[in-house]
Amino acid sequence: MGTGSSILSYIVSKFLDKKNILTADINLTAVKLAKKKGFNAIKTNLFEKITGNFDLITFNAPYLPEDFREPKSSQLATTGGKRGDEISLKFLRQAKKHLNKNGKVFLLISSLTPMDKINKFHPKIVARKKLYLENLLILEILP
Numbered sequence: 583m584g585t586g587s588s589i590l591s592y593i594v595s596k597f598l599d600k601k602n603i604l605t606a607d608i609n610l611t612a613v614k615l616a617k618k619k620g621f622n623a624i625k626t627n628l629f630e631k632i633t634g635n636f637d638l639i640t641f642n643a644p645y646l647p648e649d650f651r652e653p654k655s656s657q658l659a660t661t662g663g664k665r666g667d668e669i670s671l672k673f674l675r676q677a678k679k680h681l682n683k684n685g686k687v688f689l690l691i692s693s694l695t696p697m698d699k700i701n702k703f704h705p706k707i708v709a710r711k712k713l714y715l716e717n718l719l720i721l722e723i724l725p
């Protein structure tokens with residue numbers, strides 16, 4: 583989800599045949615790029631146009647709280663809503679309905695993203711990385 587430059591799909595394609603990977607993004611440029619790189623790609627707002635279930639769903643989400651100083655052009659990739667967790671929460675609610683029985687979701691957020699509502703999904707922090715003023719966190723969420 584939110585394939586952007588297709589970097590995460592590229593990593594996954596080292597272990598899985600590309601025909602078993604679906605990339606998705608709300609941004610048509612990202613979708614076109616993913617197709618050019620040989621991935622199945624769909625332009626969609628989260629799971630709106632996605633059917634079927636998956637073993638693994640990843641999302642490096644837009645996770646920052648809204649900041650009006652940021653240009654609109656980059657907000658789509660960075661801003662998760664007023665608080666910063668809104669897109670992640672919508673994603674988690676929808677992703678759980680698209681997971682196979684033993685499937686997993688990996689969601690990347692930041693120490694700048696509020697965790698109170700995300701914690702209701704019982705995430706396990708499986709990786710952390712300090713980056714300038716924030717810590718990046720990878721959360722694992724089970725069905």
Ligand SMILES: C[S@@+](CC[C@H](N)C(=O)[O-])C[C@H]1O[C@@H](n2cnc3c(N)ncnc32)[C@H](O)[C@@H]1O
Pocket residue numbers: 583584585586587588589590606607608609612626627628642643644658659660669
């Ligand atoms: C932080 S970037 C991550 C890009 C890439 N996956 C990476 O790890 O470098 C977030 C991506 O999510 C996409 N995105 C934002 N809102 C979305 C939504 N509602 N549905 C699908 N994709 C969305 C953005 O267009 C952007 O490509």
